[in-house]
Amino acid sequence: MSAPSSLEALIEALRCLPGVGPKSAQRMAYYLLQRDRQGAARLGQALTHSLQVLRNCARCNNYTEDEVCERCQSPRRDATQLCVVESPADLNMMEQTHVYQGLYFCLMGRIAPLDGVGPRELKLDRLLDRACDGVVKEVILATNFTNEGEATAHYLGELLRARGLSVSRIARGLPVGSELEHTDAGTIAQALVERRPL
């Protein structure tokens, strides 16, 4: 006996989530229908609603309900500094530090040559337009310290410098409060390569 088509459609729809295969999708579907129909209704509404109202901020590319997000409009932020991050999660982490008062640009990805993600897929021209608005003086590159993040930072650095902007990269090294003895060799090696004069 096969499942009703609407149940099948629900299971199939849940599979679009990362890391969810047919088994997990079926489990989720039965859970929502049997145990938490209210939660399921809320989930459905939230999905429909957010798809309708959320879009990318015209300035920072992060998700917002307005044309330009609140942070980009805030007079308290320093508009001469622009920090480039890979994802909204990275942006939130930067905000939690409370040491940065400038603005952001969220790439929503990174250059990944083997996955076919290049400047075109990333829409790098949007970042270049944003950084060259005449107000931004310094661009801080805060992409990840993976090979892909490094490649992204390198090319962004070259492009932005060529447009007369001052470009910096967040520092890499030992975690705060850590001891050499308990740090992985790769981190120490790179910290040694990138040591700075005192």
Next chain:
Amino acid sequence: MAALKNRVLHQTGHVLHTLPYRETSLIIEAFTREHGRVALMAKGARRPHSSLRGVIMEFLPLEFSWSGQGELKTLTHCEWLGGQALLRGRALMFAYYMNELLLRLLPREDAHPALFDHYAATLAALSIQADAADEVLLRRFEHALLRELGYGLHIEHCADSDESIQPVRHYHYEIERGLIHADLRQGAEDGRLYISGRTLIALQADDYSEAETRQQSKQLMRMLLNHYLNGQPLQARRVFKELQEL
């Protein structure tokens, strides 16, 4: 006993590419010296505090241990071998290009120790050259790759006459056939690649000191690789080209 028999320990290798798998795992395409290209599943490698984070990185010398019989093995241990700085800039793009070639052309579990050594030495050279990365490194790698995979270049003799290559003459290269005398006085035909005898003799010795050799060998390699890749374009080359055009 069966589990022990399928255990492989302490294999020197490099990560070619990784794919996220399920919630917290990772599938690693590794190139090892003794076992060639292997697919390894790293369970839990994407958890926030996994000891594999910061270790499983492309282009760095690593040591892998795994177990399992099927095509996808289970990674049991991975260690950082050190001695090489992270790649930067142009060198990074060159290294991605090599990885893509290996991923596309190297069959799984077919050991190529000589090619592995060549690859590892090229990465070490790239880590020093960084932004001044020399394209000649790629030509030598392409040459070594084609040689190792058994796609000989056949550039020692003329295919139609068995005559040895004359430095002053010009030749066509026909895929899977080899070199044919070209008569330049008839004018160049469309789409055919002309190579000078001088270039061919330099190529045999992997000597790229002349500008003409560098240019013609690049065209020859591109034509051959394109053929063996069944005309499917290389992503790394496209991304690199687009970045340079910005």
